[in-house]
Amino acid sequence: MNNTGDSNSTDQYKYSFFGHPRGLATLFFTEMWERFSYYGMRAILVLFMVDAINRGGLGLDDTTATAIYGLYTMFVYLLALPGGWLADKFFGLQKAIWYGGIIITAGHFSMAIPGNTTFYLGLVLIVIGTGLLKPNISSIVGGLYGDDEQARRDAGFSIFYMGINIGAFLAPLITGYLGEGISWHYGFGAAGVGMLLGLIQYKATEKYLGDIGAKPEMTGTPEEQQKLFGRIKAGLWGLGLFCVAAFVAISSGWITINPVAIADASGFIIFLLVLAYFAYVYIAEDLTTDEQKKIGVIAALFIFSAIFWSGFEQAGSSLNLFAERYTDRDIFGWLMPASWLQSVNAFFIITLAPVFGWLWVWLAKKNLEPATPVKFAFGLILLGLGFLVMMFASYYVVGGNEVLPTWLIMTYLLHTCGELCLSPVGLSAVTKLSPKKLVGQMMGIWFMSIAFGNLIAGRIAGQFNDEAIQADPSLLPDLFWLIVMTTVGGGLVLLLFNKPIKKLMGNIH
Template sequence: MNLKRNEFFDTQVLGHPSGLFVLFFTEMWERFSFYGMRALLVLFLVSALGIGGWDWPRENALALYGTYLALLYLTPIIGGTLADKYLGNRKAIIIGAVVMTLGHASMAIESNPFFLYSGLALLVIGTGFFKPNMTSFISVLYKDFPDKKDGAYTIFYMGVNAGAFLGIMLCGYLGEILGWSWGFGLAGIFMLLGLLQFTFAQPIFGEVGNRPNKEDKTIETDDHTKVEDKLNPFTTIDKILIVLISIMGLTWVINDPLSKIGTVNFLEFGGVDYSGKIIVVTLILFVYLLGSRIVRYSPITRDKMLAVVVFAFFIIFFWASFEQAGGSMSIFAKDYTSRILSGNAAFIFNIVDIIITVVPIAIITYVLFLLFKQTFKKYFLSNLILAFSFVLIWGIVIWKIYNNFNTYSYEITYNTYQISETIDGKEIVKEFPVNSETVVPDNAVLVENTTVILSSNDFVKNDQIDIIDIDKKGANFKYLTPEQATSIDTNIDATIVRKKDNEIQIPATWFLILNSLFIITFAPLFSKWWESKYNPKPANKYAIGLFFLGIGFAFLAYGAAGIPQGAKTASVSIVWLILAYLFHTLGELCVSPVGLSYVSKLVPPRMIAFMFGVWYLALAIGNKTSGKMGSMIDEITANYNISTFFLIFTIVPIIIGFIALSLSPLLKKLMHGVR
């Protein structure tokens, strides 16, 4: 089919086909949903039952988080294969979007474990269909226009970052301010809107993507010519190993959170836990499988594939540290960072927050206006859904701005009672809240406490209110409406003392938007760097990225140096988190965009599906490792301190970065001139 005659290329927006922006907005809403939910997941799991959380230990929450991320990088291998052989890109995208919409809807009923676990499972399955096929769809659409492809992907990935930015900001804000189901629900609403917008705009793509892609039966030889061949087919032993590795690896990944959360341990036999041995054997078998296939190729092809394996090794360590963003770094933002601002600081933050919220949305709205001018009549329903989406976005943003400027801080008093108990020869003082239903024991000591709460209600002195200790640590209290107070047993009676200066509390999820903001800001500069004569060698790019990552954690380790051993809360300056996210993003810009590019350049076509699978497997291992290492936060904090925890993530990436630098000459030789 001649794509030049395709309606996809008939209308132009910003020099590209209008249909590209249909994909842009579809991907934007999907990323909105994914990152919005991801920002809330760990915080929801570790938050107190009284505010709708599950009050999980951090170790359990981060184990589930790591498994969820790992599975997200494994299912695209299956979804991409099904699309190539049976479904076609478009059907796979729609199936994925439908399944993910159901997943988000299920997670909005987060109080029921069945719905939350089902929601996570549906999101993993849906992402497997959606994620690989959106990017490959663009490749197919631009097949005959290679000179336009780089620009198309640039625009597409701006949609990715715009969606991540908005999802984290708005889902995170609603989840933390109004309730978790609001945040999870908003993610589902925009996933549904993205699905409908894409579905009703189908004619703009013509016949492209309706049928499966024809399998490429050629392989690239060492002199870069293509020949019809069937070299290196999978042997029976290869297939047995693939099945065995898949079963053992998936069992270990899923068993990790199950063994912590419940009483299920599939890898425990005779009272002995074999989890560690199983994963070691699985990795050994995988390395053998990979090596046995690579050595069957000609020397030059073999060298190039070895280079990909080395890059995959670096990527494991990078993502194991980088993905602390949604795990241990979110916990650090929630429990250890001073997020309450008052006076001028609160006013300045509100202004900055307005600018970084409104400006990107205004730019994207302008792009939407340009798309409307070209396609509104032909694709009325699709554009109507897009318009409704942005009306909803602007409505939430305006309410968010209003709420921030109309949130007040109040000094309050409340009572607790203390009882002393002797346990193992030690006197332990326990403290309990007091409310209208409380019967204070005769031997208890009544204590009057003072604290500060934030509320958009306009209270006056001596007003009687109900509050809740969010984290059960006596440091973070929230106002409860009368309706909420009647349904929560752990509510505390309080009295308003006075209204203080206007204060705000930065949501813990807010810091996650910095990654997208910094990517949008610095990506053009890095692009210029890669195009200049100073473009680093591939191994050096990874080393630079790992160094940036380590520096980011060094800021956190330094900022947390004053937090004592075993502390569960603290008030560290937000500056350290901001600097950490800045340097982590700089590291991501060195590592993330170049990885898949090297795979496509170095691997012969007959092996590319397998090697992309290896690459995604490396990402899965890195993401699972991030949860595994993050889950050690309590143990390391108790035995040492939280600064030591972040120091580990400082030292390891820097060591791996130096290894990358030392391997640069070898990798250059293995790549045989490919850049």
């Protein structure tokens, strides 16, 4: 990654961005448009899949649609691990971002073309592109700061996170209006336009990134490197041909798949992959004792991150369906698109991210800043409280009533506060705890925790079935109560183990 610890030099700060390196602006706007494309498409994805065929949808049942949603969002983050590895060893972080953005753009424009084949092809392309872009752009953010700037780095990630959510706020308003009001494919096309704008901005301002992530972290002799390149190319060609063959077979009907069964199997496979990867790092990588302890902390935080995202990512699935089916969206005779409520979380992020960024710096100056495990615990508990709100709202639904959007808005407020306690802090912790030669890969592992959480979220949302709820009204509040117990329980466990985890982190807090 070529981060030598002096990347915060005078030259980088000469054209500063809110007192941070100018390169943060390049990454801020690239990620803003990439997240515009992702959250814009995500806001209408499940609604499109469950909509009737004669209205332009796929006509899938809730369980199948949410399983596909879980698989898609899982693979978006799952491929962050090989994407980080390829960037570390082959492309360099900056080129990985560029290539990933191009592939994402192609995916969204593919989904803009009506047809099952183009829809699933688009999902595959977005998954591949995001796997290249997502982990590496976050790694470069961490590389903009020196090793002695931990508080400023946390603040920088909070600003970066605000950029993510500007895109996430605008996207559902545009894609939701176009998708629900005119044509689903217009909404998908608008997401592609957003990613295209992000690519143009990135290429025009990438000079401000300097040499951070410009070259891969290669080791070995030139001959060994050349052999590695050859193996990677052969592997990518083989994987590409396999994917094309599988895609043709499935889209042509030669092979039938069960998304629910695949989702269940995938969860088990991810668990094994994570165990295998951490074992590989401990055995194959030449780590010091201190580095091994810090890798252990990343492994522990991985578990609690997965728990958090399994609840948080209900936003695009079960909470989205709740907004469409059980929420009173009538505004003076005009029916507000259900997907517009997907912008609420992003709105709260935009307004509260600067507050949290300032808060961590202020507390650090007072020597009162909570340790990373405590921040994680707060995030999980706040997430659980949000679902407690939904549990009470569901009792009104069980009684045959529609509820006001304020219930969802209050839930998203609590979820946002939880997200700000956990997500940017987690990204920053990974860049601080990882050995420099493994930053991209560790960021990829981190996104695997989000992948695991997304998969679980999709399977939980599969229980959000209108027919099943009509048959058993207690199912809805019971579903939300299960999430409350899981997330709050996870937060309490973290608080209990705060001191042992802090000890393993050493001088990193």
